[in-house]
Amino acid sequence: MRLTLSTIKKLPIFLNKYIKNDGKLLYNRDMVQAKLVQLKDIMYEVLPGFLPAQAICDSVQEVNQDVNSTTVSNYYRVIRESVPQSWRLAIETSTKQSESGSFPALKFGHGADMKDFGVIMCKQIYERFVVKVAQKPASLPYWCRIYPTLDEKEKWKIKGNSKEADDHDFRLRHKILTNAILHQLDRRVGRECDVCGLETENLVHMYVKCTKLCGFFKMLKCCLIKKLGLVWNNRDSWEIFVLFGVWKESRVKNTELCRFLLSHARWAIKSRHNIAHFENKLVPVWPIFKSMVQSQTKYRMICGNVGIKKLFSRDSSLFSYQQGGGDCLALVTGLFRFF
Numbered sequence: 001m002r003l004t005l006s007t008i009k010k011l012p013i014f015l016n017k018y019i020k021n022d023g024k025l026l027y028n029r030d031m032v033q034a035k036l037v038q039l040k041d042i043m044y045e046v047l048p049g050f051l052p053a054q055a056i057c058d059s060v061q062e063v064n065q066d067v068n069s070t071t072v073s074n075y076y077r078v079i080r081e082s083v084p085q086s087w088r089l090a091i092e093t094s095t096k097q098s099e100s101g102s103f104p105a106l107k108f109g110h111g112a113d114m115k116d117f118g119v120i121m122c123k124q125i126y127e128r129f130v131v132k133v134a135q136k137p138a139s140l141p142y143w144c145r146i147y148p149t150l151d152e153k154e155k156w157k158i159k160g161n162s163k164e165a166d167d168h169d170f171r172l173r174h175k176i177l178t179n180a181i182l183h184q185l186d187r188r189v190g191r192e193c194d195v196c197g198l199e200t201e202n203l204v205h206m207y208v209k210c211t212k213l214c215g216f217f218k219m220l221k222c223c224l225i226k227k228l229g230l231v232w233n234n235r236d237s238w239e240i241f242v243l244f245g246v247w248k249e250s251r252v253k254n255t256e257l258c259r260f261l262l263s264h265a266r267w268a269i270k271s272r273h274n275i276a277h278f279e280n281k282l283v284p285v286w287p288i289f290k291s292m293v294q295s296q297t298k299y300r301m302i303c304g305n306v307g308i309k310k311l312f313s314r315d316s317s318l319f320s321y322q323q324g325g326g327d328c329l330a331l332v333t334g335l336f337r338f339f
């Protein structure tokens, strides 16, 4: 029977009336379990010929380690000898393994902007994916419902931010379990805020409305006004400011540094909350915030992070230098000098 190589490749090895040994149909449970069932499964993909016995043994033993290699090799030899001679010849000699034709010329873009795929940068593909495929996060409509004046096009990414603060911001904006949610899951957990114990603890309460944050916010606002020249207008929403960083109406000398500090303020608020929740201890937020900003900034300055240097380089009064072994370590002291 004359068959093309592409047809031969698709034929079953076992229970095939054309592949017999001493007049008997072949069947090997171990090879079937290893998904070696069609002739293409025991052939090279590009080169002509059958795979070596070791490759078949490896495939079978990946599924069942107890199978003996010699047994597999012997059965594999029987299979090869049982394949009709004309098929075996086609498998072992044909160099035309790929019958799918030449690879199509790939293009990217549309209309006059169509370009060869080879000259496209990875960034352009991602940009197109973001526009065409990526979905908006579900958290966006949630926050826009709570704060209708929030601009959903506002960029939430903060340049030079520390990874921990960035990670915390991501979780805050997408989902953090509050007592209000935990109470729904387990009635033994009270709805009340772990810190003040007065109101139901939801995200807005945890991060901005809790009465135990008043002192911290007073110092934070004072720090930003004095050190970053923040011009605060009472019409501005403190809640949006704290939760989402500087927005278009805000007026501040160093916007990126302000965003950086607010991101760490949120992380500090959560850290204080965690101490209250897990250790049942009430501690002030300011020392946590100060320590976080100082350690994160110092560490990243030492590591030579360019982003963080840019954040502070616009206002040299915010930090001082300390010479040490030729290295210039910057300590954020000016920022907290009066607190």
Ligand SMILES: [Zn+2]
Residues within 6 Å of the ligand: 193, 194, 195, 196, 197, 198, 199, 205, 209, 210, 211, 212
């Ligand atoms: Zn509270």
